Amino acid sequence: MSPLAITLRDTLQNEAKQFDEMVDLHLDVPWRDFLRAWGELRADDLLKRDEAGD
Amino acid sequence: MAQTGFREFLNDLDRAGQLKKITKPVDPRQMSALGSQSPTATLFETIEGYPEWRVATGLVSSRARLAIAMGCAENRIAFEFEKKSANPIDPVVVESAPCQEVVMQGDEVDLTSIPFPLMHLFDGGPYISGTFAVSRDAEYGSNAGSYRLMYRTPTETGIDLVSPSDMRFYYQRALDKGESLPIAIAVGVHPLDMLAASYKAPIDTSELALAGGLRGEALEMVKCKTVDLEVPAQAELVLEGELLPIGWSADEGPFGEFSQISGDVKWNPIFRVSCITRRKDPIFYMLQMPWENDWLAAPVTEAAGLQALRIASVQPVDILAPVGACGYWALVASIKKRPGEGKNAVAALLSVAEVKHVIVTDDDINIHDPDELDWAVAFRVQADKDAIIISGARAKHIDPSVKSWELGKGGLPTTAKLGIDATIPEGVPRSMYRRIKNYAKDRVRLEDFE
Numbered sequence: 031m032s033p034l035a036i037t038l039r040d041t042l043q044n045e046a047k048q049f050d051e052m053v054d055l056h057l058d059v060p061w062r063d064f065l066r067a068w069g070e071l072r073a074d075d076l077l078k079r080d081e082a083g084d
Numbered sequence: 085m086a087q088t089g090f091r092e093f094l095n096d097l098d099r100a101g102q103l104k105k106i107t108k109p110v111d112p113r114q115m116s117a118l119g120s121q122s123p124t125a126t127l128f129e130t131i132e133g134y135p136e137w138r139v140a141t142g143l144v145s146s147r148a149r150l151a152i153a154m155g156c157a158e159n160r161i162a163f164e165f166e167k168k169s170a171n172p173i174d175p176v177v178v179e180s181a182p183c184q185e186v187v188m189q190g191d192e193v194d195l196t197s198i199p200f201p202l203m204h205l206f207d208g209g210p211y212i213s214g215t216f217a218v219s220r221d222a223e224y225g226s227n228a229g230s231y232r233l234m235y236r237t238p239t240e241t242g243i244d245l246v247s248p249s250d251m252r253f254y255y256q257r258a259l260d261k262g263e264s265l266p267i268a269i270a271v272g273v274h275p276l277d278m279l280a281a282s283y284k285a286p287i288d289t290s291e292l293a294l295a296g297g298l299r300g301e302a303l304e305m306v307k308c309k310t311v312d313l314e315v316p317a318q319a320e321l322v323l324e325g326e327l328l329p330i331g332w333s334a335d336e337g338p339f340g341e342f343s344q345i346s347g348d349v350k351w352n353p354i355f356r357v358s359c360i361t362r363r364k365d366p367i368f369y370m371l372q373m374p375w376e377n378d379w380l381a382a383p384v385t386e387a388a389g390l391q392a393l394r395i396a397s398v399q400p401v402d403i404l405a406p407v408g409a410c411g412y413w414a415l416v417a418s419i420k421k422r423p424g425e426g427k428n429a430v431a432a433l434l435s436v437a438e439v440k441h442v443i444v445t446d447d448d449i450n451i452h453d454p455d456e457l458d459w460a461v462a463f464r465v466q467a468d469k470d471a472i473i474i475s476g477a478r479a480k481h482i483d484p485s486v487k488s489w490e491l492g493k494g495g496l497p498t499t500a501k502l503g504i505d506a507t508i509p510e511g512v513p514r515s516m517y518r519r520i521k522n523y524a525k526d527r528v529r530l531e532d533f534e
Contacts, residue, residue: 050205053113060133061112065196065210069237077335 034063035070042077086182087304089318090272091367093153094140097125102149105129112210115139116203119372125149127367134199141370144275144379153275154298154383159452162386162403165279165298169387172289173296173303181306181317183270188360189310194238195357198321201370204340208242208349210235211339214371216270216281218292218313221254226313228281228291233269233323233355234336242336243327243355246481248496250287255327255353264326266311267355272320272369275380277303283384284437310359320366325357342377342410343482348489350481374410381411388436389415396432398425401447412438412480416451419444421507430472430503438480442503448517449506460506463517472503 031039038052056064071077086092097103102124109130110118119126119141128139144150147158156164188194200210212233220226227250234242245252251267258265280295295303295316305314308324315322336352371377385405393400399420405411415433419425426444433442445451445460465471479499481488486497508514 048206049209050202050207053202057113061199062133062196065200065235066238068209069196069235072236072240 031070031074032067034059034067038067038071039076042071087301087318088299089182089274089316090140090320090369093143093274094125094127094367096152097143097149100152102152103127110139112139112199112201115141115199115201115370116372119370131199134197136364137199137366137368139199139201139368139370140272142372142376143369144278145372145375146379147382150275150379150383153279159402161383162390165383165387166390168298168300169283169294171297172293173299173301174290175292175296175303175305175314177314178304178306178317181304181319182363183315183317183319183322184306184309184361185364186362187309189358193357193360195235195241195323195360196238197360199368200235203370203373204346206338206346207340208234208335208337212241212269212271213339213373214271214278214369214376216273216277216316216319217251217267218270218315219251219254219265219267220313221257224250224254224287226290226292227251227254227287228277228295230278230281231269232339234339236334236354239357241323241355241357242334242352244336244339244350245327245352246332246350248478250285253287258327259329259331262329264329264356266313266324266326268308268311268313268315268325269323269355270315270319270321271323272367273316273318274299277316278380279384282380284388308359309361321362321368322360323355323357324359324361325355327353328356330354340373341482342374342381342412343480344374344410345482345484347482375407378407378411381405382407385411385415385436385439389417389433389439392432392435393417393419393429396428398429398432402451404451409441413483414441414443415439416443416445416457418447418449418451419507420447423510426470426505426507427472429507430505434472434474434477434501434503437478440479440483440499440501442501443506444504445506446508457506461504464506464508464512465504466509470505470509472505474501474503477501 109132110128111132125142151158202210255265276298277295280291304317306317332351338347341347382405386403401418403417429444449460450456476498479486479497488497
């Protein structure tokens with residue numbers, strides 16, 4: 031897992047956040063790098079929602 | 085000569101003074117906000133991190149630009165759509181196509197190579213919002229529709245397949261056999277093709293032939309590289325792949341919906357991409373929500389209303405799907421009325437799939453003037469006689485009032501529909517509605533006294 035993906039994972043494990051809030055925390059990161067890291071979380075099924083989607 | 089496509093339409097907008105070109109570098113996270121501030125369509129010519137790409141948005145977020153696409157006056161769009169859609173032209177398959185100048189398969193597939201925009205607060209991810217999606221069923225044939233895609237991984241997206249549609253039906257049929265459904269997604273096609281894809285055609289009606297009818301020539305298609313489907317040859321970008329046989333089980337959304345509401349998370353299938361093809365210098369299309377979607381919806385809804393009125397043997401004079409009701413949920417029509425036809429017209433218009441509220445007036449009312457419409461409703465309507473309510477009709481999930489969250493995964497909501505017959509009631513003489521008129525109005529002019 032990339033360092034950015036680890037950072038994203040740790041942030042979300044600490045506190046649930048909206049996608050745009052996660053983006054706001056990493057505006058200095060090139061968009062494509064952010065997408066790759068986000069994709070790593072998806073691929074590892076680390077992004078969770080409850081039945082209501084929250 | 086190449087068939088007219090997305091970039092030729094951009095040239096049409098440019099010639100009409102309806103395209104703003106932005107040359108300064110723009111980040112994909114900024115594009116939606118910037119495009120939403122422009123009264124014209126926008127072409128971003130330099131995208132940070134995506135040197136091969138340009139991005140266009142707001143192409144049809146006004147009736148004026150839609151009229152340019154249709155090649156007619158603004159108040160004739162629905163009638164033009166109706167006329168041309170009555171003469172469908174089957175597509176033709178060509179051997180080579182600009183949309184396949186670059187081909188990425190297998191390990192080369194990487195959706196992060198596309199400038200997926202982050203469009204709204206609360207969106208569940210970056211989205212491709214303006215798509216021309218093609219699928220096929222062995223029994224029912226080819227279908228085209230428009231479905232949003234949410235970025236998930238470099239090879240997968242979410243896809244909103246909640247609402248009833250032919251592709252949802254095809255997917256369910258594949259799912260019943262435990263199979264995936266091959267699909268192809270074209271991005272950056274002419275607005276007429278988008279209009280055809282948006283049309284809620286009966287399942288035996290080809291949206292591809294409808295696109296040909298709207299164009300006045302066969303839509304050129306090219307065979308996909310990895311799935312047994314064809315896509316518009318002049319598209320800017322194509323994603324080929326399959327809807328995985330997982331049913332409605334993956335979270336998708338929220339997304340800024342065409343209802344102008346930031347929607348809920350939905351449970352949807354996953355689209356796995358097997359191949360990306362594109363032009364060498366592609367222009368990504370970012371359909372600007374909600375207005376661009378709503379303006380595309382309006383003529384389709386209006387044409388469906390005209391068709392419903394004609395089937396009911398009612399003569400329409402004008403029709404309007406107000407963009408405030410997102411081009412879907414309301415229809416207002418004026419008619420040349422014979423006794424009883426106000427009610428017939430209301431019933432006919434309420435039969436249009438998503439339409440929830442209907443007002444029908446006589447032909448002396450300018451339905452584009454809200455004050456005239458209010459006047460007609462105020463003085464020609466008795467609610468106990470002229471309002472028609474239908475319960476339990478098909479609905480869209482994104483209408484909060486249908487409480488779709490109570491239905492569970494894959495559930496389909498229903499709604500009540502309301503129609504108002506605001507035509508002059510039978511038995512009331514038309515002379516009772518003689519409008520006030522200033523004495524000497526036709527003989528004196530204010531500017532002569534200034």
